[in-house]
Amino acid sequence: MSKPAYHHGDLRTALLDAGEALLAERGLEGFTLRELARRVGVSNAAPAHHFPDVAALLTELAANGFERLTQAMATAAAPCADPVARLVAIGRAYVATAIARPAIFRLMFHSKRVHLASPRLLAASAEAYGALRGALAALPAATPRAYADTALAWCVVHGFAVLCIEGGLQHDPAFGAPEDWSTPLEAVLQRMVRGLGAG
Amino acid sequence: MSKPAYHHGDLRTALLDAGEALLAERGLEGFTLRELARRVGVSNAAPAHHFPDVAALLTELAANGFERLTQAMATAAAPCADPVARLVAIGRAYVATAIARPAIFRLMFHSKRVHLASPRLLAASAEAYGALRGALAALPAATPRAYADTALAWCVVHGFAVLCIEGGLQHDPAFGAPEDWSTPLEAVLQRMVRGLGAG
C-alpha cells in the first residue's frame, strides 16, 4: 500500500496524471521528465519503460486533451435544440476547455514537443474538428454551408481561445481582466452567428 | 576583416540576425544559445554581455517581429482606398507575416521564453493591435464599431494564422496543401467582411 514498492503497480497512468498536474503548474516550458519522475517517487529512467520519449508522454497528454475537448463540446451541445444555440454552446465549451488547461491546449496546438504523426493524436484532433464541423452543418440554411463558414467559425473560436490564453486581447481597453473572458466571448460569438446568418 | 578578431565589433546585431536565421531553421524548441554563439563564431558566454538572458534575446526578436508585423499591415493597407479592401489587405498581411516566419510568430504569441513585461515588447504588440483596430474603425457604418467587431476580426485573422502554421486546418478536406493558404484565406476574409457588413 503505502510502502514504496519496487514495482509501482500502475506507473503509466500515474505518470500521465502527475504529468497533467505538472503541466498545469509549471507550464509547457517548465515541464521536465525528471521532475515528473521525482513527483511520482520514481527514478529518472523509469518512465522510459512506458514512454520511449518525453514526446511520447506529451503526445498522450495532448491526445487526451483532444478527446476531452470533443467530449466537452458534445455535452455542451447536447441540451441545445436550436442549431444556433448549439454552435454558440460549442464555442463556449471550446474556449472554456482551453482556459481550464492552458498548458495542455498549448501542447495540443502549438508544440513541437509531441509526435505529430502519432495516429492517436491525429485521430483525436480530427474528431474534435469534426464536432465543430458538425455543428456548422446543422445550421439552418437553404444551401449547404460552404467551406468559408466552417473555417470562419473554427478561426473565430480558436483565435479567441489562443488570444485569451496568451494575453493577446489585453491590449483592447474594452477587454477587462483576463479572468472574465465570458462576457467578451459571448459578444464575439453572438456577433459571429449574426454575421453567419446574414450570409 | 576575415581574421577572427577578439572583439567582434557588432556582436549584438550579429546575434540578432543569426538568431532569426536559427529560429527559422530549427524552430523555437530547437533554438539554443550555444548553437547561436557557435554560428556567430564566438564563445558560449559572449552573448551574456549583450543580453542578460536567452529570454532577453528572444524578447528582442519578438519585439522586432511585432514591429515588422505593424509595418507589413501598414504598407498593405496604404494603397487601398476602400475601407473594406483595407481590412482585407491587413488580414492578408497579418497571415502572410505569420507564415513567412512561423517561429517568430510563435515566439511573439505563444512563448514563455520571452520577458512578457518588457516595455519594448509591450509597446510593439500594442502598436500592432492598434493597426488592426484602426482599420476596423474606418469601416463604413452608421454607429461606431462595437467591441465585438474588432475582437471578431482580430480572432478570425489570428485564428487563421495560428491554425495555418500549426497545421490545424489540415483536417478540413476542403483545405488542400498547407502551402496554398491564400485561397482559403481569401474565402474566410470575404465571408468575414460580408458578415460584418450585415451587422
Next chain:
DNA sequence: CTTGTCATCTTGTCATCGTCAAGATCAGGA
C-alpha cells in the same frame, strides 16, 4: 608615446536536462 581603465570576449565550472547501458528486483507461470 605611454599608461590605465573598462567594456568585451574566453575559459572553465556547475547544476540540470534527456537518453542510454547495465544491473537489481520481483511477479507469475513452468
Next chain:
DNA sequence: TCCTGATCTTGACGATGACAAGATGACAAG
C-alpha cells in the same frame, strides 16, 4: 521450486543555460 521477463535503479554521457575569473584590446588621459 525455479526461471523468464517485465519493471525499476544506478551510473554515465553529451548538451544546455548560467556564472566566476581571467585574458584581450579599444580608447581616452596624461
